[in-house]
Amino acid sequence: MIAGAGAAGATILAGCTSTDNDGGTTSEGLSGAIEISGSSTVFPLAEAVAEQFMKDHPQVDISVKSTGTGGGFENHFSRGRSQFNNASRQITDAEEDMCADNGIEPLELRVATDALTVVVNNEAEWIDCITVEELRQVWSADGPDTWQEINSDWPDETIERYGPADTSGTFDYFREEILGEEYNHSSDYQPTEQDNLIVQGVQGSEFAVGYFGFSYYYNNPDSVKALAIDGGDGCVDPSVETAKSGEYTPLSRPLFTYAAKGALAEEHVAEFARFYVEQSGNQELVADRVGYVPNTEAAVDEQLAALETAIEDAG
CATH class of the missing domain: 3.40.190.10 (Periplasmic binding protein-like II)
Structure with missing residues (x-):
C-alpha cells in the first residue's frame, strides 16, 4: 500500500464507467481533465477524493502527481500546468510572485490536519x-x-x-x-x-x-x-x-490545497473543488481511511464560502 501512496511521478486516476452506490451513473454531463500537483503528504487524501469524484463523474479524468509542495508550485501550478496544488505548508511570498508572473491567482483551502x-x-x-x-x-x-x-x-x-x-x-x-x-x-x-x-x-x-x-x-x-x-x-x-x-x-500542522481561481470558471473544476472541501470534513475518508484530522463542520462551511466567492468571481 505504501509504495502506491508515496510514489513520485504520477498516479493517474482515469475516469471510467463507474457507477454510484445505487448502481446509477451520476456524471450529470460533467466532463474534462484536472491536474493536481504538490505535496506527497496530501497525496493520499487527494487521491482518495479524486477516486470518489470520478465514480460519481466518470467523464472527468483526474491526474494526481506527488511532486512535493515546492516542486508543485514552481514546476506545475505557477506555470498553469495544474489547476490544484496540494501543500503541507502555506504558500510562500516567492511562490505567490511566481504565480502572479504567470497570471495565476491561488485560492488557499485547508483540507485536513496532520x-x-x-x-x-x-x-x-x-x-x-x-x-x-x-x-x-x-x-x-x-x-x-x-x-x-x-x-x-x-x-x-x-x-x-x-x-x-x-x-x-x-x-x-x-x-x-x-x-x-x-x-x-x-x-x-x-x-x-x-x-x-x-x-x-x-x-x-x-x-x-x-x-x-x-x-x-x-x-x-x-x-x-x-x-x-x-x-x-x-x-x-x-x-x-x-x-x-x-x-x-x-x-x-494544517494541510492545504490551492486552487487556481481562473480555472474555477470551468464547471468540472469548480465542482471538484466543492467536493474536495466537502470531503475534508468526512470522518470516514479523512481520518479512518487516510489518517488525518478532518475539518470541523464550521471549517468546511468557511472554506466553502470562500470557494463560492472565488467561483462567482471566476465566472
Missing part, C-alpha cells in the same frame, strides 16, 4: 520517545554523528537519516518547527519525494531515522516504529486524536 511523524526501525528498542532538542540535534547540519553523542543511554552507532527533499513542504515545516532560524537542516541524509523510500531506508537499519506525514505510518503501522515527541509536557504519540486535541506539538 501529525508529522518521526520513525525509527522496529528493532530500535533503545528509543521510544525523543525530545524536541534531541530531534534538533539529530537533524542539524554539523550535528552529532552518533546517537550516543546526543544521549549517553543510546548506542554508539552512526545516525542514518532518511527524509523528504528540500522541495517538500514537510521538509520546510520540519525545518521551521524543529530547527528554527538558528540551525540548518543536515545535508547528511537520503532525500526523496517518495515516502515509501524513507520507510524502506529506515527498515534497513536499526540505527536509521526518518520523518513524513502521519498517513504513511497510519496505513503501515507495522513497517516502522513511530516515536513519541516530548515538546516540553511529556511524551505524546502521533495520532489523529492527539493532533486533533493539540497535544501533539510542535509537529501537528
Whole structure:
C-alpha cells in the first residue's frame, strides 16, 4: 500500500464507467481533465477524493502527481500546468510572485490536519520517545554523528537519516518547527519525494531515522516504529486524536490545497473543488481511511464560502 501512496511521478486516476452506490451513473454531463500537483503528504487524501469524484463523474479524468509542495508550485501550478496544488505548508511570498508572473491567482483551502511523524526501525528498542532538542540535534547540519553523542543511554552507532527533499513542504515545516532560524537542516541524509523510500531506508537499519506525514505510518503501522515527541509536557504519540486535541506539538500542522481561481470558471473544476472541501470534513475518508484530522463542520462551511466567492468571481 505504501509504495502506491508515496510514489513520485504520477498516479493517474482515469475516469471510467463507474457507477454510484445505487448502481446509477451520476456524471450529470460533467466532463474534462484536472491536474493536481504538490505535496506527497496530501497525496493520499487527494487521491482518495479524486477516486470518489470520478465514480460519481466518470467523464472527468483526474491526474494526481506527488511532486512535493515546492516542486508543485514552481514546476506545475505557477506555470498553469495544474489547476490544484496540494501543500503541507502555506504558500510562500516567492511562490505567490511566481504565480502572479504567470497570471495565476491561488485560492488557499485547508483540507485536513496532520501529525508529522518521526520513525525509527522496529528493532530500535533503545528509543521510544525523543525530545524536541534531541530531534534538533539529530537533524542539524554539523550535528552529532552518533546517537550516543546526543544521549549517553543510546548506542554508539552512526545516525542514518532518511527524509523528504528540500522541495517538500514537510521538509520546510520540519525545518521551521524543529530547527528554527538558528540551525540548518543536515545535508547528511537520503532525500526523496517518495515516502515509501524513507520507510524502506529506515527498515534497513536499526540505527536509521526518518520523518513524513502521519498517513504513511497510519496505513503501515507495522513497517516502522513511530516515536513519541516530548515538546516540553511529556511524551505524546502521533495520532489523529492527539493532533486533533493539540497535544501533539510542535509537529501537528494544517494541510492545504490551492486552487487556481481562473480555472474555477470551468464547471468540472469548480465542482471538484466543492467536493474536495466537502470531503475534508468526512470522518470516514479523512481520518479512518487516510489518517488525518478532518475539518470541523464550521471549517468546511468557511472554506466553502470562500470557494463560492472565488467561483462567482471566476465566472
